[in-house]
Amino acid sequence: MLEIKDLTLRYGKHTALDGVSAEVGKGEMVAILGANGAGKSSLLGAVGGRVRPASGSIRYQDQDLLALPQHLLVEHGIALVPEGRGIFPAMTVEDNLSLGALPRRAQAGAAARRDEVFGLFPKLAQRRGQIAGTMSGGEQQMVAIGRALMSAPDLLLLDEPSLGLAPIVAQELFAALGRIRAGGLTIMIVEQNAAATLALADRAYLLEAGRIIGAGAAEALRNDPAVAAAFLGGALTD
Ligand SMILES: Nc1ncnc2c1ncn2[C@@H]1O[C@H](COP(=O)(O)OP(=O)(O)OP(=O)(O)O)[C@@H](O)[C@H]1O
Ligand SMILES: [Mg+2]
DSSP: OEEEEEEEEEETTEEEEEEEEEEEOTTOEEEEEOOTTSSHHHHHHHHTTSSOOSEEEEEETTEEGGGSOHHHHGGGTEEEEOTTOOOOTTSBHHHHHHHHTOSHHHHTTHHHHHHHHHHHOHHHHHTTTSBGGGSOHHHHHHHHHHHHHHTOOSEEEEEOTTTTOOHHHHHHHHHHHHHHHHTTOEEEEEESOHHHHHHHOSEEEEEETTEEEEEEEHHHHHTOHHHHHHHSSSSOOO
16 A cells, blocks of 8 residues: 655655655555664654655555655545644534544545544533643643544544553553544554554664664564564563
């Protein structure tokens, strides 16, 4: 579904991505793991059309993604939940979700999709009239993911959804991601919570200073002592 080849991305003189290649198959959940500044958001942002690479290619559903204007990506089924959520804080939960359904591809079936989102995140149903900016961090993350799902995506891009959440809330979030994944949606996720992410993902890429330094099945990476030492802060705990 997604084929990233030899992607290089620079901010001025700083090279954030240096010849990155990665693939995501249909229905797969693929994680990008790496420390702060490794280039994770840059990689996701390049796929989401937010930043423009200097060279390399991205093919998405047999199209040249870099040739598509950013505003059309959502019509092609790409939904990005950026780092820091990007909800509309002054609007209600319900209005945030409705905005997600604005793309043409998402208008038919929006009501049913909203019910699915409410099923996935019952708290959003209870709080549908609440101003989104007054929700807790975890709830705002649910709004952001819910809004992305409202756009009827084929590929969901998640940038550190568990960032800043208390462990128990992060756990709930990962449980919801597990249900989304079980629904067959293709997911590319950037996370620092490597243990929880590897428990859920099919495969992962390890990014360090803009380069892929490892890749493999999530299960194998979970049991790799070198990975545990570098990304999991020692022994793996669930
Ligand atoms: N707009 C920008 N201008 C200049 N440098 C940038 C810009 N965005 C990112 N960078 C730099 O590029 C590198 C990669 O940044 P990126 O945000 O992709 O990392 P990350 O892996 O997502 O980090 P984090 O875990 O902290 O979110 C960093 O060194 C960062 O300072
Ligand atoms: Mg980031």
